[in-house]
Amino acid sequence: MKEIAEILKEKGLKVTPQRLAIYSMLKNTTSHPTAEKIYNTITQCNPSISLATVYKTLDCFVSCGLIKELNITCEYSNYDANTINHQHIMCTCCKRVFDLDTIDDSAIKKAVANKTGFIVNDEQVVFYGICPECQKKNSN
Amino acid sequence: MKEIAEILKEKGLKVTPQRLAIYSMLKNTTSHPTAEKIYNTITQCNPSISLATVYKTLDCFVSCGLIKELNITCEYSNYDANTINHQHIMCTCCKRVFDLDTIDDSAIKKAVANKTGFIVNDEQVVFYGICPECQKKNSN
């Protein structure tokens, strides 16, 4: 917990219970939750938190690079405290998002930058499909 | 124009002026427009079209595989009539989306499927950065 406070301070952010709760929740899950899901989880221990605070805190964490916002579906954003570049796979049936092992594609990134003249800052790779569990369910 | 009507019929869709207009507009652009942008363009020749019809038509085209919906930002969807798998790069400054050359990654896709047990149906690769034009503008 002290560690998280340190990270926030380094980024010039004030340490508040809400921020600690949100960041620690995100650090301790691999489920890529939505803002709504984060809010629902946090309210269990911190019933007075406001949904607006969750959104603002997430924006703030994204701006300073503490977490990443994933654009995996058009309906809502998912958040990920693992900021090391990695790929995702989403089940279009149950909507769950899973991590994939990191593939080093710095060469591709560089090639893209050279070809387009873009300054490439970020990338997102998502696969879409049906997860084993949903395959089983659907065959019943 | 007759060609588009044929394509719609093959998919079991009724041929309507709205559908012809939307599909033809998407086929003749590389700009990955939003629903709103499509609506604004179409109304110039077809002033009576409804925004709801644009959304429904796009959904319908996506369902039958005629076009693809891109999840590039969390704020809105972009649509692309080029359904051959290819990558995109978006300028986070001017919000424009460009095509990148197709990279054959069927091997990666197969590896992902093997590792995860997913049936992999689709994928999306997006790079984010600053386009040359915006770099110039920002340096002024």
Added chain:
DNA sequence: TATCAAATAAGAATTATTATCATTGTGAGG
């Protein structure tokens, strides 16, 4: 051409997210 399911237009409703603003809490400096 008559029929009927499918498609459309118009606008209300919904959902995710953002803005507003009064109140509260954090942490730097005394």
Added chain:
DNA sequence: CCTCACAATGATAATAATTCTTATTTGATA
């Protein structure tokens, strides 16, 4: 340790993209 400025929060109104509802119209088939 106290105080104060200002950043953060909570409550809720507002917004923007998208979906739903319903009456009406249209395209394809008989």
